[in-house]
Amino acid sequence: MPKPVIERVAKATPASFARRVRGFSDRTIAWIFVTPTIFLLLAINIFPLIWTIRLSFTNFRVNRINADVKFVGLRNYERILSDPDIWQTMQATAHFLFWTLFFQVLIGFALAWLINRKFRGNDLWTTLIVLPMMLSPAVVGNFWRFLYQPQIGLFNYVVGFFTGADPASFSMIGDVSLAPWAIVIVDTWMWTPFVMLICLAGLRSIPDYLYEAAAVDRASKWRQFWTITVPMILPFLMLAVLFRGIENFKMFDLVVQLTGGGPGSTTELTSINLKREAFEKWRTGYASAYAVILFVTVFGLASIYVKALNRVKER
Amino acid sequence: MERLKLLTVSALTLGASLSAGAAQAQQGELTLCWAAWDPANALVELSKDFEAQSGIKMNFEFVPWPNFADRMLNELNSGGTLCDLLIGDSQWIGGAAENGQYIKLNDFFEANGISMDDFLPATVTGYAEWPKGTPNYWALPAYADVVGWTYRKDWFSRPELQAEFKAKYGYDLGVPEDLAQLKDIAQFFQGREIDGKTVYGAAIYTERGSEGITMGVTNALYNYGFDYGNPENPYAELDGWVNSPGAVAGLEYYKELYDTATPPGASDWYMSETIDAYKSGQVALQMNFAFIWPGVDADPNVGGDKSGYFANPPGPAGQYAQLGGQGISVVANTDNMEGALAYIKWFAQPEIQQRWTDMGGASAMKFVLEDPAYPDRKPYNRAFLKSMSIVKDFWAEPAYADLLLAMQDRIHRYVVAGEGTAQEALDGLVKDWTEIFEDEGKL
Numbered sequence: 001m002p003k004p005v006i007e008r009v010a011k012a013t014p015a016s017f018a019r020r021v022r023g024f025s026d027r028t029i030a031w032i033f034v035t036p037t038i039f040l041l042l043a044i045n046i047f048p049l050i051w052t053i054r055l056s057f058t059n060f061r062v063n064r065i066n067a068d069v070k071f072v073g074l075r076n077y078e079r080i081l082s083d084p085d086i087w088q089t090m091q092a093t094a095h096f097l098f099w100t101l102f103f104q105v106l107i108g109f110a111l112a113w114l115i116n117r118k119f120r121g122n123d124l125w126t127t128l129i130v131l132p133m134m135l136s137p138a139v140v141g142n143f144w145r146f147l148y149q150p151q152i153g154l155f156n157y158v159v160g161f162f163t164g165a166d167p168a169s170f171s172m173i174g175d176v177s178l179a180p181w182a183i184v185i186v187d188t189w190m191w192t193p194f195v196m197l198i199c200l201a202g203l204r205s206i207p208d209y210l211y212e213a214a215a216v217d218r219a220s221k222w223r224q225f226w227t228i229t230v231p232m233i234l235p236f237l238m239l240a241v242l243f244r245g246i247e248n249f250k251m252f253d254l255v256v257q258l259t260g261g262g263p264g265s266t267t268e269l270t271s272i273n274l275k276r277e278a279f280e281k282w283r284t285g286y287a288s289a290y291a292v293i294l295f296v297t298v299f300g301l302a303s304i305y306v307k308a309l310n311r312v313k314e315r
Numbered sequence: 316m317e318r319l320k321l322l323t324v325s326a327l328t329l330g331a332s333l334s335a336g337a338a339q340a341q342q343g344e345l346t347l348c349w350a351a352w353d354p355a356n357a358l359v360e361l362s363k364d365f366e367a368q369s370g371i372k373m374n375f376e377f378v379p380w381p382n383f384a385d386r387m388l389n390e391l392n393s394g395g396t397l398c399d400l401l402i403g404d405s406q407w408i409g410g411a412a413e414n415g416q417y418i419k420l421n422d423f424f425e426a427n428g429i430s431m432d433d434f435l436p437a438t439v440t441g442y443a444e445w446p447k448g449t450p451n452y453w454a455l456p457a458y459a460d461v462v463g464w465t466y467r468k469d470w471f472s473r474p475e476l477q478a479e480f481k482a483k484y485g486y487d488l489g490v491p492e493d494l495a496q497l498k499d500i501a502q503f504f505q506g507r508e509i510d511g512k513t514v515y516g517a518a519i520y521t522e523r524g525s526e527g528i529t530m531g532v533t534n535a536l537y538n539y540g541f542d543y544g545n546p547e548n549p550y551a552e553l554d555g556w557v558n559s560p561g562a563v564a565g566l567e568y569y570k571e572l573y574d575t576a577t578p579p580g581a582s583d584w585y586m587s588e589t590i591d592a593y594k595s596g597q598v599a600l601q602m603n604f605a606f607i608w609p610g611v612d613a614d615p616n617v618g619g620d621k622s623g624y625f626a627n628p629p630g631p632a633g634q635y636a637q638l639g640g641q642g643i644s645v646v647a648n649t650d651n652m653e654g655a656l657a658y659i660k661w662f663a664q665p666e667i668q669q670r671w672t673d674m675g676g677a678s679a680m681k682f683v684l685e686d687p688a689y690p691d692r693k694p695y696n697r698a699f700l701k702s703m704s705i706v707k708d709f710w711a712e713p714a715y716a717d718l719l720l721a722m723q724d725r726i727h728r729y730v731v732a733g734e735g736t737a738q739e740a741l742d743g744l745v746k747d748w749t750e751i752f753e754d755e756g757k758l
């Protein structure tokens with residue numbers, strides 16, 4: 001019977017090397033394996049973060065390599081926090097975040113509830129529903145731009161068909177009051193399936209005997225839903241909200257392709273605004289301060305949320 | 316013996332051609348970067364002549380317009396070596412010159428007998444000089460372009476429409492004599508049924524992301540009295556020039572044109588969207604750079620006699636048009652400086668400039684444009700010459716991107732999103748530009 005690979009490797013190890021490593025503790029060996037990852041993490045995550053924080057206190061511009069870089073203290077932070085335009089982009093982001101999460105959780109949960117029931121063609125429907133999230137956000141943004149076209153767009157046609165309105169009389173991405181909803185609709189269309197899948201996993205993890213016991217106790221369906229389904233699925237829903245919340249806070253590609261941040265700056269989310277500052281205006285120091293503020297915001301909110309999530313899971 | 320001779324001659328011939336090939340290969344390669352559009356394809360064809368003459372292989376990197384500035388400015392700012400030659404936007408000159416990204420060409424021009432007097436003065440100032448108005452050249456004018464208008468000549472000449480127009484406005488339907496007439500005409504066509512199809516007035520620039528709405532609105536602003544500042548004191552005195560009563564009226568004009576005479580959904584349109592709207596028969600008038608005119612003329616649906624061309628009409632404060640176009644520069648990081656300069660020298664020859672225009676380019680050389688036969692060679696040439704004589708350009712400062720994006724933002728918010736008043740938009744622009752010049756140390 002052939003010897004296991006590990007034994008063969010051990011035998012093939014030169015004696016001098018084997019003597020050297022024989023005395024290593026488990027902890028040392030763990031460090032040996034983990035060290036390259038730590039170095040990588042430091043190089044591609046921690047170092048850029050520290051560098052960004054450092055740049056945020058300067059007037060550095062990456063397109064003026066030869067210019068003197070001056071330390072400006074907290075001036076960049078002051079300018080950002082007192083700029084009404086930045087607050088407007090924050091409001092646009094908050095609107096987008098709130099409503100996309102609201103609709104995605106609502107519709108995603110409803111779809112999961114329906115798909116969880118056994119019926120003919122269940123698998124086919126599941127596959128069809130998850131198709132949008134498999135597409136590239138840039139592609140989705142582009143084709144919804146056509147769907148929203150007032151004269152030839154399918155969306156306007158359908159709305160016109162059901163409401164009797166002239167399809168050319170409204171422009172989803174050209175109207176200040178409609179554009180914020182236009183991006184909410186597209187993101188909801190694209191990412192509701194993701195929430196649905198997480199909810200479905202949650203629903204399928206609830207043991208049937210809980211419902212059977214509740215039925216024996218003559219609990220109504222409504223009561224079963226609120227006392228069994230909702231508490232059991234809540235951690236899954238909160239996880240979905242966390243993932244989608246972080247993703248949508250940094251939403252860029254879909255909205256850039258769809259509205260470009262317009263009309264005016266109605267749909268200019270913080271990530272789009274940050275990109276314009278950093279790579280179109282080349283205000284590197286200012287953009288670094290902006291990035292630090294956003295990082296602290298997301299990190300802070302996510303930390304509070306994760307604590308709440310853990311508390312729910314412990315219950 | 317004869318066989319031996321034949322073999323010897325063949326071997327020598329083969330050897331000679333191999334060594335010639337090796338010599339050519341030693342000349343190296345050049346990469347020319349530009350926007351991806353029709354004139355670029357013409358340049359590829361034209362450059363075959365240079366390849367044959369010099370033995371230098373030409374490579375091309377063409378980027379679609381909406382990403383052109385992002386891609387190329389990233390390349391320059393990161394010290395990239397992709398481009399040996401760059402046909403960059405006129406507004407990049409200041410930054411590229413001050414940051415050492417382009418090579419100064421004065422000595423080279425002098426040594427090779429290339430004179431800027433041979434080119435239209437507006438294109439030399441716009442595409443080659445930095446600082447503006449000084450004889451410091453960083454590019455050779457490569458592609459002359461300007462914003463102008465295209466109109467549906469066939470619709471304009473319909474007797475029933477002419478009669479209705481005359482009855483409504485009291486003058487003949489034709490090429491507008493001023494911007495007020497242009498608005499009347501656009502409004503006249505808005506929502507009208509022509510050949511069973513609903514058509515609209517004008518396709519104009521409204522794009523927000525890059526430079527679109529600025530390139531459009533300036534055609535109204537200039538003609539109503541807007542200026543970039545007091546010419547005597549350009550950075551310090553913006554107030555009263557950028558937001559003068561005339562400038563406010565010009566901005567209000569553009570908004571009214573957008574609100575009352577453009578197709579539904581035209582809230583983020585630039586060159587390609589306006590071309591599409593015009594070629595698909597949606598609009599009676601189209602604002603666009605003149606580079607589209609050869610394509611319109613050749614179009615099976617709207618080309619030939621169906622379309623006419625005219626320069627941006629005058630307003631109360633004069634007649635101006637937004638300059639487009641680019642110069643060709645040598646990128647400082649090139650590893651084939653000799654080859655890049657050889658290309659510029661070749662491109663500056665009058666006969667090459669003539670061929671460039673014939674193939675779909677747009678030379679800025681007087682040799683081509685002042686040829687007595689030129690105005691009648693193409694139906695749009697007269698409009699082009701007129702337009703090139705009335706050009707004004709946006710800031711070409713090193714901080715041009717900041718200046719441009721501030722204007723894009725202020726104008727789009729007012730014109731498309733309807734936020735605030737024209738006065739507030741331009742007052743805000745004065746504030747933004749002042750801050751930028753303060754940051755630049757110019758104030």
